[in-house]
Amino acid sequence: xxxxxxxxxxxxxxxxxxxxxxxxxxxxxxxxxxxxxxxxxxxxxxxxxxxxxxxxxxxxxxxxxxxxxxxxxxxxxxxxxxxxxxxxxxxxxxxxxxxxxxxxxxxxxxxxxxxxxxxxxxxxxxxxxxxxxxxxxxxxxxxxxxxxxxxxxxxxxxxxxxxxxxxxxxxxxxxxxxxxxxxxxxxxxxxxxxxxxxxxxxxxxxxxxxxxxxxxxxxxxxxxxxxxxxxxxxxxxxxxxxxxxxxxxxxxxxxxxxxxxxxxxxxxxxxxxxxxxxxxxxxxxxxxxxxxxxxxxxxxxxxxxxxxxxxxxxxxxxxxxxxxxxxxxxxxxxxxxxxxxxxxxxxxxxxxxxxxxxxxxxxxxxxxxxxxxxxxxxxxxxxxxxxxxxxxxxxxxxxxxxxxxxxxxxxxxxxxxxxxxxxxxxxxxxxxxxxxxxxxxxxxxxxxxxxxxxxxxxxxxxxxx
Amino acid sequence: xxxxxxxxxxxxxxxxxxxxxxxxxxxxxxxxxxxxxxxxxxxxxxxxxxxxxxxxxxxxxxxxxxxxxxxxxxxxxxxxxxxxxxxxxxxxxxxxxxxxxxxxxxxxxxxxxxxxxxxxxxxxxxxxxxxxxxxxxxxxxxxxxxxxxxxxxxxxxxxxxxxxxxxxxxxxxxxxxxxxxxxxxxxxxxxxxxxxxxxxxxxxxxxxxxxxxxxxxxxxxxxxxxxxxxxxxxxxxxxxxxxxxxxxxxxxxxxxxxxxxxxxxxxxxxxxxxxxxxxxxxxxxxxxxxxxxxxxxxxxxxxxxxxxxxxxxxxxxxxxxxxxxxxxxxxxxxxxxxxxxxxxxxxxxxxxxxxxxxxxxxxxxxxxxxxxxxxxxxxxxxxxxxxxxxxxxxxxxxxxxxxxxxxxxxxxxxxxxxxxxxxxxxxxxxxxxxxxxxxxxxxxxxxxxxxxxxxxxxxxxxxxx
Numbered sequence: 001x002x003x004x005x006x007x008x009x010x011x012x013x014x015x016x017x018x019x020x021x022x023x024x025x026x027x028x029x030x031x032x033x034x035x036x037x038x039x040x041x042x043x044x045x046x047x048x049x050x051x052x053x054x055x056x057x058x059x060x061x062x063x064x065x066x067x068x069x070x071x072x073x074x075x076x077x078x079x080x081x082x083x084x085x086x087x088x089x090x091x092x093x094x095x096x097x098x099x100x101x102x103x104x105x106x107x108x109x110x111x112x113x114x115x116x117x118x119x120x121x122x123x124x125x126x127x128x129x130x131x132x133x134x135x136x137x138x139x140x141x142x143x144x145x146x147x148x149x150x151x152x153x154x155x156x157x158x159x160x161x162x163x164x165x166x167x168x169x170x171x172x173x174x175x176x177x178x179x180x181x182x183x184x185x186x187x188x189x190x191x192x193x194x195x196x197x198x199x200x201x202x203x204x205x206x207x208x209x210x211x212x213x214x215x216x217x218x219x220x221x222x223x224x225x226x227x228x229x230x231x232x233x234x235x236x237x238x239x240x241x242x243x244x245x246x247x248x249x250x251x252x253x254x255x256x257x258x259x260x261x262x263x264x265x266x267x268x269x270x271x272x273x274x275x276x277x278x279x280x281x282x283x284x285x286x287x288x289x290x291x292x293x294x295x296x297x298x299x300x301x302x303x304x305x306x307x308x309x310x311x312x313x314x315x316x317x318x319x320x321x322x323x324x325x326x327x328x329x330x331x332x333x334x335x336x337x338x339x340x341x342x343x344x345x346x347x348x349x350x351x352x353x354x355x356x357x358x359x360x361x362x363x364x365x366x367x368x369x370x371x372x373x374x375x376x377x378x379x380x381x382x383x384x385x386x387x388x389x390x391x392x393x394x395x396x397x398x399x400x401x402x403x404x405x406x407x408x409x410x411x412x413x414x415x416x417x418x419x420x421x422x423x424x425x426x427x428x429x430x431x432x433x434x435x436x437x438x439x440x441x442x443x444x445x446x447x448x449x450x451x452x453x454x455x456x457x458x459x460x461x462x463x464x465x
Numbered sequence: 466x467x468x469x470x471x472x473x474x475x476x477x478x479x480x481x482x483x484x485x486x487x488x489x490x491x492x493x494x495x496x497x498x499x500x501x502x503x504x505x506x507x508x509x510x511x512x513x514x515x516x517x518x519x520x521x522x523x524x525x526x527x528x529x530x531x532x533x534x535x536x537x538x539x540x541x542x543x544x545x546x547x548x549x550x551x552x553x554x555x556x557x558x559x560x561x562x563x564x565x566x567x568x569x570x571x572x573x574x575x576x577x578x579x580x581x582x583x584x585x586x587x588x589x590x591x592x593x594x595x596x597x598x599x600x601x602x603x604x605x606x607x608x609x610x611x612x613x614x615x616x617x618x619x620x621x622x623x624x625x626x627x628x629x630x631x632x633x634x635x636x637x638x639x640x641x642x643x644x645x646x647x648x649x650x651x652x653x654x655x656x657x658x659x660x661x662x663x664x665x666x667x668x669x670x671x672x673x674x675x676x677x678x679x680x681x682x683x684x685x686x687x688x689x690x691x692x693x694x695x696x697x698x699x700x701x702x703x704x705x706x707x708x709x710x711x712x713x714x715x716x717x718x719x720x721x722x723x724x725x726x727x728x729x730x731x732x733x734x735x736x737x738x739x740x741x742x743x744x745x746x747x748x749x750x751x752x753x754x755x756x757x758x759x760x761x762x763x764x765x766x767x768x769x770x771x772x773x774x775x776x777x778x779x780x781x782x783x784x785x786x787x788x789x790x791x792x793x794x795x796x797x798x799x800x801x802x803x804x805x806x807x808x809x810x811x812x813x814x815x816x817x818x819x820x821x822x823x824x825x826x827x828x829x830x831x832x833x834x835x836x837x838x839x840x841x842x843x844x845x846x847x848x849x850x851x852x853x854x855x856x857x858x859x860x861x862x863x864x865x866x867x868x869x870x871x872x873x874x875x876x877x878x879x880x881x882x883x884x885x886x887x888x889x890x891x892x893x894x895x896x897x898x899x900x901x902x903x904x905x906x907x908x909x910x911x912x913x914x915x916x917x918x919x920x921x922x923x924x925x926x927x928x929x930x
Binding site for chain 1: 552629633634636714718727728730731733734735736757758759760761762763764765766767768769770771772773774775776779780784786789
């Protein structure tokens with residue numbers, strides 16, 4: 001299993017290199033102003049289904065806004081789209097991506113409320129991962145002056161989802177307690193920040209232990225995702241918690257319900273447990289589905305409990321709740337301007353690095369949001385040339401890429417975190433650096449396949465935490 | 466079926482007479498100050514399991530309040546207790562009843578916050594239907610000066626439940642829509658009044674058509690419980706409603722969920738569909754249970770829906786949420802003092818008339834709350850003597866009792882309703898008076914077994930509506 005993991009990653013890494021090279025060549029040969037670079041998903045499956053290529057540039061229809069994209073958000077849902085585990089996706093080839101930020105380039109007929117040159121962030125029903133997108137005006141919001149494009153691309157989906165779950169569905173109030181899975185992710189960090197805007201809210205976060213040093217200050221109690229969190233939470237709150245936010249699904253649904261206080265609310269907002277390998281696994285899918293406890297309303301009556309599902313994209317694109325989302329966005333932008341919330345950006349990636357970025361989110365390596373920076377050049381080390389090298393010669397390149405990825409990640413992340421947590425203390429407890437060439441300390445007891453990720457990301461954590 | 470219904474009622478009526486007579490004799494022979502009258506449920510089953518008898522008077526324990534009871538609330542749940550369809554009831558013989566109002570007679574050691582002579586309303590974990598009850602101080606609330614004991618006994622359970630469902634679970638806000646089953650019942654009328662305290666809330670009420678004239682002004686749209694309400698609501702709100710409040714259960718759970726808007730909340734707060742005949746029906750129970758759609762959380766995720774269960778008694782007596790209920794009661798008493806809400810009392814009954822009262826709630830004949838008035842004398846017409854009369858001679862007595870019941874009902878109800886709806890227009894559409902000796906108009910097409918109840922209650926409706 002360890003070897004499989006290691007092999008898969010190595011293989012993936014070189015698939016990325018190869019395809020990125022191809023993508024680059026496509027782009028570089030382009031001189032047509034009516035064309036644009038875009039990430040294309042050629043078919044549902046693994047990372048090799050993604051490529052960067054040229055595509056005809058869209059023009060805005062009635063009521064649409066054409067945006068010159070600067071940054072796009074990458075979400076776990078994009079992995080599920082790639083694997084083909086979402087309901088009713090468009091037929092591939094398709095351009096993935098549901099959110100972006102950029103500058104208004106032109107407006108469709110009868111489009112009002114925006115002017116050319118406006119800095120905006122937007123939801124898009126697919127097609128976000130491109131140099132240009134068109135989307136209905138109802139999904140577009142003006143950015144505050146002080147917000148960067150990367151922040152804006154990290155803001156919309158995560159903060160709107162977190163806000164609506166906490167305040168529209170669960171009615172978060174003073175003194176309540178919230179448990180959030182994947183506390184280190186984009187939504188998890190948004191939840192933590194929004195909870196801190198309400199007095200005396202206790203946040204229980206669950207995250208991989210190598211992220212703990214980085215996110216410890218954002219939550220009240222932090223547990224490793226591998227421990228029995230039910231027992232840990234009950235030690236602190238024997239009665240349970242008021243809100244459980246679950247993006248994992250599977251057996252966590254039953255666990256979440258059992259952790260609720262009377263009148264507590266469990267909200268399912270994702271199903272990342274359905275993703276295990278690089279491609280869609282029917283076994284994982286079936287297991288997750290099977291483990292989801294079907295709920296008898298009579299049981300909810302006896303226990304005074306609430307169960308909810310929340311999908312922001314369905315709300316926007318299938319159920320037409322744009323005006324509600326707009327009102328939520330207005331409230332969030334107020335909180336941003338009052339410096340009460342600030343999106344956490346994990347790292348910036350070129351379009352051509354989309355596979356590495358996706359691998360990072362697949363490995364749950366990110367803290368905060370992964371951003372595709374449309375104007376960023378792909379790493380010069382990543383070219384198809386290295387594919388011709390022998391395996392032994394490739395290793396230093398791989399290590400160098402890890403170091404570079406580490407530096408970029410760290411810079412982006414520390415910029416964000418330091419601005420909202422300037423007094424963060426340094427981590428002296430994080431020691432799991434096995435395999436990291438930067439570190440003199442090695443934990444030889446750590447499992448190798450875990451180490452590959454722990455090395456790359458845990459070092460990054462240590463450097464700033 | 467029709468005949469069965471008619472026979473059952475006739476039989477029940479004489480069972481009541483017989484047992485009330487017995488109860489009365491017991492009481493009249495009592496001269497012991499340490500004894501009290503109470504309604505006793507001898508075993509789970511039909512109306513014949515109820516009797517009024519003497520019982521040792523309880524004394525308050527530490528932290529308890531002893532209340533000289535003036536009025537008790539009768540709820541549909543009491544029928545389910547009688548039939549033995551609730552979970553873990555105390556072993557009979559038991560005294561039913563969960564709420565009452567009265568005067569503080571003494572206090573247990575360390576009981577604070579009340580003085581002897583205080584007018585109070587209280588929740589009791591069984592034992593309410595008696596001349597004296599003791600209950601922990603956390604379940605006792607002072608009554609406003611202008612509130613009558615009957616109103617107080619009609620207030621606690623219905624308004625607290627309605628308020629918590631609307632505002633704690635569903636977060637009712639301006640412009641929302643609410644569908645409520647049994648809109649003519651105690652909770653239904655409380656829901657309607659509380660909705661009117663929020664601007665622009667649309668209330669869809671479902672009730673038997675003979676109640677429509679009486680409750681039409683309390684809701685925005687009113688549908689007969691026998692029509693396809695899904696279609697009717699969708700004609701007005703194609704998108705569905707924000708809140709569904711369901712006390713019926715069974716197939717209505719699936720229907721309620723299907724009627725929800727995105728982000729809408731379905732709340733199950735009762736299972737009256739499980740009660741069909743006079744005694745527990747395993748068939749009805751199994752059917753209701755089977756028809757309750759088990760909910761897959763993944764479906765809720767896709768549809769952005771919320772499903773909740775609410776049981777105020779479990780919240781109070783099993784889950785210890787007294788302080789939350791106290792805060793809700795404080796808000797409700799403010800609304801009462803501002804004359805924004807006022808409990809609707811359907812009718813007052815002596816303890817000895819508990820079976821007739823129960824039959825009325827079983828037949829869904831009530832509009833608002835049924836109250837057991839502890840100080841009310843049972844009707845002088847109801848004595849065991851009439852059992853000796855031949856069947857032909859009993860008929861006029863029965864008719865006279867209907868008329869009297871009608872007058873009392875009408876007086877109690879109109880007092881309540883007129884005070885909150887002084888300008889109510891007269892009903893010119895209600896015509897279903899078959900079998901009523903008061904009415905010159907008869908609808909000969911109406912089914913006989915239905916007529917027996919329709920006559921008695923519908924005429925009452927017509928008289929004031």
